[in-house]
Amino acid sequence: MIYDYLIIGTGIAGLNAARMIPKDKKVLVVCKKTPWECNTFWAQGGVVRAKNKEDIPSHIQDTLTAGVLLNDTEAVEKLSQESMDVIDDLIDNGLVFDKNEKGELAFTKEAAHSTNRILHADGDATGREMHMFLLKQCPHEIVIESIVIDLLYENNICYGAHLISNGKDKIVYAHNTIIASGGVGSIYRYHTNSTTIAGDIQGICVEKGITLKDMEMMQFHPTVFIENDKARKQLLSEALRGEGAFIEDEDGYQFLKDYHKDRELAPRDVVSRAIFDYSKKTGSKIYLSFQNFSKIFFKKRFPNIYKNLKELGFELPFERVPISPAFHYSMGGIEVDLNSKVKNTKNLYAVGEVACTGVHGANRLASNSLLEALVFSKLAVEHSMKTNYKIDLNDYKNKDKQPHYILQKTTDKAIKNGLRNLMWTNVGIVRERQELIDAYEEVESYLDEDIGRLLFLRLLTAKSIIKSAINRKESIGAHYIKEK
16 A cells, blocks of 8 residues: 555644645654654744734844854744734634733744744643644654654655654655654753764664754754753743743843843853853853742743743742753754655655755744744745645565564663763764864764664764854854854
């Protein structure tokens, strides 16, 4: 059997793509664990929507400014121009965003936005609310516990994927494949991502010769509580700073004013580097303070952050919380065109964080990620429906040559931990050229070890990030090279 569509991933990008595909199409949606083990589910802040047509040029400019003009301008224009329609479509179908006292959509502000244009749902659970809504809207088959370990890719045509589904090898053929597998968070020691997000598919792309773009552009979120034992660290949404939280040192000094005129609302790369630099120079712990909030407001606006930090022993908003930057988002990914079709392929699409649409440039503007996933998943489905490409298995020479992979081996855990520390130390917020070269050589040595398939793919992704960082010799946005 050949599916009309194979969708890899059940975050907002994958589920919105599934929602856009007619019910009479044969569609298979696969996820590594369960549908809610994705970054969308944990997204706190909100989603951008241009307030009106007059706001579109300003949103475009804010996105380009944050991205240090490394963005693809056409992609940014497409993002903003489509923003009202895609969000209003969700609202018309029943998704509820928070309202103000007048019953109007409650737009809020986040860093580097010139106006309030961010919508949120259930206070600080926008991603979760959007995810659960889209999950209920999905009319197609979803298969859980299915790891994509290879793409069936030959002569620029994707014939489907090789899965390990509930422990067994499974080959899935599809006329169109949409990759929506997310970013690379788990290759860093400190990150805010779901533990399923490890850059496997990007590694497959390296293996297949599918182009990755801007892989050095890794965004570190400035305000994360990392002092817990979980792999995924507790994000403290940028919306907190948008509403008046501020960053200070042990003595209460608000040092961001020494680094940027916009202080807490400067772009994320600026705030992350400021915290990194100030902490290194002074040895001080860094805190996020909520003293501008009343308890009633805090509990209503940020109910989940309140609950999660209370479980960790914090009484908010009366106590400040120690913070550190942590890996948050990959601006780079699989290079795609304006329809999110993978460059130089016939029938392969990539949407969401796994893709590099060019929207984010060198630094993602806050809350553009959920919007990008919605807009470009819609464009991908529309393009694929219009093209109506059909694979011919008679042309696929490797259909009887699929190897059996061993997912994990005994040495993997130690190497995986070594990689995470290496990426955090050498390929993090501030980079030095020699440290990047050292990291590259270390990853090469890891690849010579007897390792499982998943770690092998993760290492290929790490290698692509480091190689891109070495090749970009000048600092720009999130890629900051410290000169000796």
